[in-house]
Amino acid sequence: MKIIPVTCALIIHQGKVLAAQRSETMDLPGKWEFPGGKVEAGENPETCLIREIREELGIEIEVVEQLPVSDYSYPTKTIRLIPFSVFWKSGEIHLLEHSRFAWLDKNNLISMDWAAADLPTVRYLHDNWVTLVIQTNR
Numbered sequence: 001m002k003i004i005p006v007t008c009a010l011i012i013h014q015g016k017v018l019a020a021q022r023s024e025t026m027d028l029p030g031k032w033e034f035p036g037g038k039v040e041a042g043e044n045p046e047t048c049l050i051r052e053i054r055e056e057l058g059i060e061i062e063v064v065e066q067l068p069v070s071d072y073s074y075p076t077k078t079i080r081l082i083p084f085s086v087f088w089k090s091g092e093i094h095l096l097e098h099s100r101f102a103w104l105d106k107n108n109l110i111s112m113d114w115a116a117a118d119l120p121t122v123r124y125l126h127d128n129w130v131t132l133v134i135q136t137n138r
């Protein structure tokens, strides 16, 4: 099966990370995820992420670092999740596609109903919390 590359942003701000809930009109309705989206043909993953975050949240970000990639097979598709830690540069958050968002600290990270593909990234974030918070603090 074809693997679909999907970028996602760990937007870390004031010691918390932004999670967004997929709306009823999206795939995986109601699941929580890190905002982002599919990499278009010929597109660089970082360019994709900056574009997706503008389209979904209306803010400008700066990519800090790529984090470990993981593959996950849903019944009908396999995605390759490419996470990045990012810094929120400017703009106010407006939800243009998702139904809700939440700022999570290390303790409430694990309790969310995450999209299954995100669990390795959630674990990585949990285990490297202090480093990632310091790295994105400007």
Ligand SMILES: Nc1nc2c([nH]c(=O)n2[C@H]2C[C@H](O)[C@@H](COP(=O)(O)OP(=O)(O)OP(=O)(O)O)O2)c(=O)[nH]1
Pocket: 006, 007, 008, 026, 027, 028, 032, 033, 034, 035, 036, 037, 038, 039, 079, 081, 115, 116, 117, 118
């Ligand atoms: N953006 C994002 N998608 C995720 C995550 N975890 C996860 O399983 N996915 C899945 C949901 C979707 O099936 C796919 C990404 O598609 P999407 O619908 O968000 O991206 P898109 O806007 O580029 O897609 P499209 O509507 O244009 O087809 O990856 C995640 O953390 N972030």
